[in-house]
Amino acid sequence: MKGIYTLITISFLLVSCGGGDGKSAADRIKEQAQMEPTDPYENWESNNGIGPIKDLTLPAEINQDMVARGQEAYESKCTACHKAEKKFIGPSPKGILERRTAAWVMNMILNPEEMVQKDPLAKKLLIEYNGSPMANQNLTEDEARAVLEYFRTL
Numbered sequence: 001m002k003g004i005y006t007l008i009t010i011s012f013l014l015v016s017c018g019g020g021d022g023k024s025a026a027d028r029i030k031e032q033a034q035m036e037p038t039d040p041y042e043n044w045e046s047n048n049g050i051g052p053i054k055d056l057t058l059p060a061e062i063n064q065d066m067v068a069r070g071q072e073a074y075e076s077k078c079t080a081c082h083k084a085e086k087k088f089i090g091p092s093p094k095g096i097l098e099r100r101t102a103a104w105v106m107n108m109i110l111n112p113e114e115m116v117q118k119d120p121l122a123k124k125l126l127i128e129y130n131g132s133p134m135a136n137q138n139l140t141e142d143e144a145r146a147v148l149e150y151f152r153t154l
């Protein structure tokens with residue numbers, strides 16, 4: 001007997017949640033899920049960011065000359081806010097290519113102002129870092145590419 005009452009109560013709840021527009025509760029939940037914005041951190045693989053680099057495929061082999069140049073630039077222009085091994089004012093660049101595309105990283109270095117304003121992932125990162133923005137250190141494209149090569153060795 002009790003089971004039947006529970007069933008009736010559940011059916012009643014489902015019907016009343018559906019409201020007067022003929023949509024079932026299940027339909028509403030589905031609709032809501034479709035409206036939820038997708039998580040930009042999860043969609044990183046399809047995000048090249050906004051800026052001068054449209055697409056970038058890295059050669060399999062790491063170029064050690066480039067790494068040396070990149071490390072030098074990184075140490076003089078980035079370590080005020082980034083530490084290789086741990087979170088500091090900004091995130092650690094260790095393993096960055098496991099969570100960002102190469103083009104995205106380049107655009108973040110070359111065009112951070114626009115990135116934190118318009119790119120969904122960079123916007124989320126800015127919030128996570130309490131609104132302290134990534135600084136434009138005016139690297140040339142070449143220098144930025146060398147820093148990226150250095151990041152591959154961390």
Ligand code: HEC
Pocket residue numbers: 073074077078079080081082089090091092093096100105108109116122125126129132133134135137139147
């Ligand atoms: C004044 C501090 C500051 C300096 C200098 C700075 N950054 Fe940043 N950077 C940040 C902050 C804060 C963030 C995270 C918040 C944001 O993106 O706005 C960030 C984010 C990043 C990201 C994205 C990291 C991720 O996990 O997605 C990269 C890549 C980056 N910085 C590279 C560099 C490089 C390369 C330099 C040197 C050329 C540099 N940064 C110099 C503060 C700085």
